[in-house]
Amino acid sequence: xxxxxxxxxxxxxxxxxxxxxxxxxxxxxxxxxxxxxxxxxxxxxxxxxxxxxxxxxxxxxxxxxxxxxxxxxxxxxxxxxxxxxxxxxxxxxxxxxxxxxxxxxxxxxxxxxxxxxxxxxxxxxxxxxxxxxxxxxxxxxxxxxxxxxxxxxxxxxxxxxxxxxxxxxxxxxxxxxxxxxxxxxxxxxxxxxxxxxxxxxxxxxxxxxxxxxxxxxxxxxxxxxxxxxxxxxxxxxxxxxxxxxxxxxxxxxxxxxxxxxxxxxxxxxxxxxxxxxxxxxxxxxxxxxxxxxxxxxxxxxxxxxxxxxxxxxxxxxxxxxxxxxxx
Ligand SMILES: NC(=O)c1ccc[n+]([C@@H]2O[C@H](COP(=O)([O-])OP(=O)(O)OC[C@H]3O[C@@H](n4cnc5c(N)ncnc54)[C@H](O)[C@@H]3O)[C@@H](O)[C@H]2O)c1
Numbered sequence: 001x002x003x004x005x006x007x008x009x010x011x012x013x014x015x016x017x018x019x020x021x022x023x024x025x026x027x028x029x030x031x032x033x034x035x036x037x038x039x040x041x042x043x044x045x046x047x048x049x050x051x052x053x054x055x056x057x058x059x060x061x062x063x064x065x066x067x068x069x070x071x072x073x074x075x076x077x078x079x080x081x082x083x084x085x086x087x088x089x090x091x092x093x094x095x096x097x098x099x100x101x102x103x104x105x106x107x108x109x110x111x112x113x114x115x116x117x118x119x120x121x122x123x124x125x126x127x128x129x130x131x132x133x134x135x136x137x138x139x140x141x142x143x144x145x146x147x148x149x150x151x152x153x154x155x156x157x158x159x160x161x162x163x164x165x166x167x168x169x170x171x172x173x174x175x176x177x178x179x180x181x182x183x184x185x186x187x188x189x190x191x192x193x194x195x196x197x198x199x200x201x202x203x204x205x206x207x208x209x210x211x212x213x214x215x216x217x218x219x220x221x222x223x224x225x226x227x228x229x230x231x232x233x234x235x236x237x238x239x240x241x242x243x244x245x246x247x248x249x250x251x252x253x254x255x256x257x258x259x260x261x262x263x264x265x266x267x268x269x270x271x272x273x274x275x276x277x278x279x280x281x282x283x284x285x286x287x288x289x290x291x292x293x294x295x296x297x298x299x300x301x302x303x304x305x306x307x308x309x310x311x312x313x314x315x316x317x318x319x320x321x322x323x324x325x326x327x
Pocket of ligand 1: 060061062063064065066067084085086087106107108109126127128129130131132142146165166167168219220221222223224
């Protein structure tokens with residue numbers, strides 16, 4: 001049986017992950033969490049395929065934007081991507097034949113459900129949560145409790161590695177004068193969201209030092225299909241480079257605890273260190289400069305006096321995200 005999950009699982013559909021997964025929407029009243037709800041299961045294509053390293057990867061928040069970028073790029077024959085999210089993933093176009101996917105409908109804040117989902121996994125990629133600023137209570141519940149649940153679930157289930165999608169906003173108030181921001185730079189969060197990334201990095205350190213987990217925190221800059229602003233000409237992480245970076249984090253031998261940055265090889269980059277990411281084997285190939293003319297025609301040349309360019313965190317450092325404005 002493809003699933004090694006302790007509690008009973010409801011399997012709604014099975015199929016091959018070839019870009020046409022028969023993923024259906026669950027009934028609105030399906031319980032989130034326990035029992036785990038598996039909406040779609042693919043089987044590794046072909047008999048006797050060699051297992052690629054890291055055969056089973058749990059991806060929390062796998063239905064989101066970065067999840068959609070990583071699914072086809074991390075798919076390998078002999079590898080299963082197990083997605084956990086509060087919403088089903090969009091159907092995947094262009095997945096290489098042989099990829100296998102599972103989906104578990106659960107909240108990342110539910111440690112028991114995440115522990116079940118972690119059973120038999122070789123690594124966890126933790127993406128789930130609020131991807132921007134929000135009131136403190138929601139940040140605390142979803143991002144901080146969620147990160148705790150993921151690390152604790154990995155410990156309980158014996159998963160040896162967690163790769164955490166941290167953010168540049170953990171050090172968003174680092175001024176231009178301090179660029180390039182070094183790996184492991186001391187926290188300077190620009191928002192409650194940034195604080196939640198710092199908290200999760202703290203959990204990563206704790207679970208590494210106390211329990212021996214390999215824990216890699218990637219302070220991602222701007223991961224998008226393409227750059228859309230003047231700032232992102234410097235901060236863009238392309239989907240292909242994101243795939244390369246996460247694969248490097250999966251493949252590195254005994255990386256221990258790392259705090260690295262995630263960005264492409266942008267001509268206007270140099271805002272952050274890539275030393276530690278490259279030490280793990282990451283080699284970025286994409287450059288936002290290919291979009292520069294178009295973006296500058298729309299937004300004008302970058303103005304060094306623009307407050308959005310004063311700190312690494314850009315717009316997140318501006319008064320618009322003061323607590324008074326959060327709802
Ligand atoms: N996209 C970027 O530029 C960027 C930059 C830095 C960091 N990050 C981080 O990367 C991660 C993924 O970002 P994204 O751009 O894909 O965001 P996204 O909002 O598209 O995806 C987040 C996913 O998490 C899921 N989710 C939310 N609450 C959940 C819960 N309680 N339980 C389970 N799943 C839950 C959502 O349904 C969604 O599918 C986030 O942690 C974000 O903070 C993203």
